[in-house]
Amino acid sequence: xxxxxxxxxxxxxxxxxxxxxxxxxxxxxxxxxxxxxxxxxxxxxxxxxxxxxxxxxxxxxxxxxxxxxxxxxxxxxxxxxxxxxxxxxxxxxxxxxxxxxxxxxxxxxxxxxxxxxxxxxxxxxxxxxxxxxxxxxxxxxxxxxxxxxxxxxxxxxxxxxxxxxxxxxxxxxxxxxxxxxxxxxxxxxxxxxxxx
DNA sequence: AGCGTGATCTTT
DNA sequence: AAGATCACGCTG
Numbered sequence: 001x002x003x004x005x006x007x008x009x010x011x012x013x014x015x016x017x018x019x020x021x022x023x024x025x026x027x028x029x030x031x032x033x034x035x036x037x038x039x040x041x042x043x044x045x046x047x048x049x050x051x052x053x054x055x056x057x058x059x060x061x062x063x064x065x066x067x068x069x070x071x072x073x074x075x076x077x078x079x080x081x082x083x084x085x086x087x088x089x090x091x092x093x094x095x096x097x098x099x100x101x102x103x104x105x106x107x108x109x110x111x112x113x114x115x116x117x118x119x120x121x122x123x124x125x126x127x128x129x130x131x132x133x134x135x136x137x138x139x140x141x142x143x144x145x146x147x148x149x150x151x152x153x154x155x156x157x158x159x160x161x162x163x164x165x166x167x168x169x170x171x172x173x174x175x176x177x178x179x180x181x182x183x184x185x186x187x188x189x190x191x192x193x194x195x196x
Numbered sequence: 197a198g199c200g201t202g203a204t205c206t207t208t
Numbered sequence: 209a210a211g212a213t214c215a216c217g218c219t220g
Contacts, residue, residue: 079214
């Protein structure tokens, strides 16, 4: 299918979190290694109006990519061991991003298995830290956009309404009650994280 | 249910 | 300078 263009990302964060479900994230590594994953779980982080968002208290060295152009990747390191992948939404200088929490592996399975140290299909990308590792994402990816040769998203048919699920976000302490997590119902690659 | 791990942010 | 927190994952 077609690659998604800039206009796709120029939308409010909460909408983007829903629109991303089902789309295919692609990374082309040197050596022509092609990695693909179908997005099955997302969370919206709505910039300065959202107490759980990194951008809540304004721009800092870490969160500055949340203020950049839609379609930029915001990749950060946390818990001493994990990278998290976000896709930036909202116009430039207005913060917002969608955390990618789960993907279904589509291509590059062998590479992903090596990265993750497991061959169990549903354990390769079923969590934000897991999928970042499967795709070998790190801080060198922070700030890159999805319109180049290395990273892009492929379109996919819209998700049928009956497959669309919503819940509170996972693993946060502030603004826990907001139903800003979106996922594909009954998909085994949705993370098993628990609501705190 | 408990803990490793280290950058970042807040408080002294 | 010290302490708390953290958009997690693994073990047990």
